[in-house]
Amino acid sequence: MRWTLKPKPDTLKVQTLADKLGVDTPVARLLVQRGIESFDEAKKFFRPDLKDLHDPFLMKDMELAVDRIQQAIENEENIMVYGDYDVDGTTSVALMASFLKYRYPNVTTYIPDRYEEGYGVSYKGIDFASDNDITLIIALDCGIKAIEKVAYAKEKGVDFIICDHHRPGAQIPNAVAVLDPKREDCNYPYDELCGCGVGFKLIQALAKHRGEPEEILLPYLDLVATAIGADIVPVTGENRILAYHGLYVINVAPRKGISSLLGERKSVSITDVVFVVAPRINAAGRMKHGLHAVNLLTEEDEATVANFAKEIEAYNTDRKSADKTITEEAKQQILELKEEERLTTVVYKEDWHKGVIGIVASRLTETWYRPTLVFTKSGDRLAASARSVKGFDVYEALEACKDHIEQFGGHKYAAGLTLLESEYANFKRKFEEIVSETIDRNLLTPEISIDAELNLKDITSKFYRILKQFAPFGPGNMSPVFISRGLIDTGFGKCVGEDKTHLKCQVKQEDGGPAFDVIGFNLGSKLDIIKNHKKFDAVYSLDENNWNGKTTIQLKLKDIRESI
Structure with a gap:
């Protein structure tokens, strides 16, 4: 592991911000590192506001897309919502289809078969549209490179609206509208949206065009937050606003499908979305068909949702088994x-x-x-x-x-x-x-990027309470990583876990400050470094440990080294 300590931010900026916000220096230092230097910027960071979302009509082709959908509704055309079989694709389809169906009945969904059709827009999907008198396809999380397929659809009398976030090639498909903030000729202020995020901008524009209040979009934000987490896009700018409010929806009033995957979990974080919800949604497309995920995410009947969730759990179990077997075979091949x-x-x-x-x-x-x-x-x-x-x-x-x-x-x-x-x-x-x-x-060589050096006495309950408000975390706003030097194990150091691969200990510094429990997953092999009260340096993030009804702050190790 390479340990890289980020440069210390400007001391004057840190002190000024600490005074303005009434926070301790370690918190102000983390904020300035993230480009937050004023009271207003801090307010936007800690309290993301939906009013700060950009006008969707700033995106190139948005008016064309809205006009074409309105025309389809007025002319009673059949509309197909098409998306890929991964989390971003299936959440996008669930979002767009449920929004449109609430206003107009002639809407169907289509997810390509991973094995028969492969990734992206398929000829089979276009033929299905043509055979079923569908004259408009809204493609989500795919289509930016589908030059020939969009042309083929046009020959068959089928129009395309593309909502994508992947990088375009040299040529843009000849669709009615191509919404992609990564287009070079698109001046939209934020280009890191996921596919579901681009789909959300389209329903935002449709609602605006129809004079509907923006509050009606809130129930769709759980889908957007799920896609943001799963697609590993930066949790900055507009994505931070969408993820923040989407997590609120997931915690307060999630759709039945997402709720069924989360079970009894409370205070759901983006990590829960990434490691609990996303793999199960993905499992449908990986092991069976992505449409199963769309059905789960759009169904409102409790009993039906429970059945869908049970099926998806079975697909996820199969996925885990295949993943384990193939990983072992691949490792063997690499060694041979x-x-x-x-x-x-x-x-x-x-x-x-x-x-x-x-x-x-x-x-x-x-x-x-x-x-x-x-x-x-x-x-x-x-x-x-x-x-x-x-x-x-x-x-x-x-x-x-x-x-x-x-x-x-x-x-x-x-x-x-x-x-x-x-x-x-x-x-x-x-x-x-x-x-x-x-x-x-x-x-x-893997790098651990370290935000700041801390003394253990800096880790107070107030400090941790503020730190939790830095969430949701993700690329561009990662959970802060700290280094503390000259730590000593208080004598509890041992290897834990079924196969004794994890390191557990309690640490303090020589200044007589507080002691903290420590867990280091897959760091059991480093037990010798902390034995016999040897001093060591640790890189870690902060976490909560709930045990016997008591909640304490613990250090979650990333790596340790002997102190020099």
């Missing part, structure tokens, strides 16, 4: 081929389950910390999921390999692609070559 000597990890087996190769790629990246691709057979092609390491743009690397790829799409850190089997070896060689030429070797 001595792949760990390369700067990239590229593995392939034709019978690996296409629905879990993305998760496997993430697991391999955690183990070897290299840009990673996991391939499987998909029809007469090979399909892959790509994952990257912090700081390296895997999408750009794939762009440089496009001579060997049929199609690809995605983001800086996660992408998908298909290619001919005959191109696999050429692609693998080229990908290694491109990464070798362009990657900074430091990026191949």
Whole structure:
């Protein structure tokens, strides 16, 4: 692990802000690091206001999209809401379809089959629309590269509105409207929305156009917050406002489908959304069909929701089993081929389950910390999921390999692609070559970015109470990470867990300050560092430990080292 301490912010700015807000210096320092330097900026950060959402009509093509949907409603056309099979896609479809159906009956939903149709807009979906007299498709979380497919639909008399957030290619599809804040010719003030976020801007514009009050949009924010968490987009700007209020909806009045996945959990955080709700929604598309997730998210009958949730739980159990088996097989393949000597990890087996190769790629990246691709057979092609390491743009690397790829799409850190089997070896060689030429070797060692150094006496209940209000956390606003030096174990240090892989201890500093309980997941191998009252430095985040009805602050370790 590389420990990188962020530069200390300007002392005068920190002190000025501390005085204005009436907070201690450690809190003010964290805020200034996040670009918050005034009372008003702090107010917007701690109390995100829906009034600060941007006017949806600032997005290029928004008026065209609204006019076309209104025209479809007036002419009693059939509308199809089309989206991908992942969390961002299925929440987008649930959001758009339920909003439209409440106002107009002739609306249907379509999620492509992961195995028959693959990612994005499909010819099969367009044919389905044409065969069923559907004249307008609203595509969400996909479509920005569907040049030929949009043209094909036009020939069949089917119009497209595209709501996407992926990077466009050199050409924009010839659709009625293409809403994508990443378009170079789009001047929308915030370009980090997820697909469901772009869909939300469209229903916001429709509500505005129809003269409906903005409050009617609140019940859809639980879907937007779920997509923001699952799609790992920055929790800054407009996303922070949407996630903050979406989590409020999830905690106060969630839709029945989300509630059924959360069970009895209280005070739901973005972490709960990412690790409890998202994997289960994803499991439907991975193991069966994404439409199951849409049905769960739009159903209002309690008994039906319970049945859908039970099915999805079973898909998730199957997903976990496949994920575990394939990860082990992939690790074995890497060791046999001595792949760990390369700067990239590229593995392939034709019978690996296409629905879990993305998760496997993430697991391999955690183990070897290299840009990673996991391939499987998909029809007469090979399909892959790509994952990257912090700081390296895997999408750009794939762009440089496009001579060997049929199609690809995605983001800086996660992408998908298909290619001919005959191109696999050429692609693998080229990908290694491109990464070798362009990657900074430091990026191949995981980095812990540390916000600030703390003395244990700085960790008070008031400090932690304010820290919790920094949430929701995510890229661009990560949970603060601290370093404390010269810690000593009070004598309780031991390995815990079924296989004794976790480290548990209690620490103090020599100044006679407070002692804190510590948990270090997967750090059991470092027990020797803390034995015999040796001094050590720790990097950690703060967490709550609830035990026997008592809640205490604990340190959640990220790494430890002997003190110098």
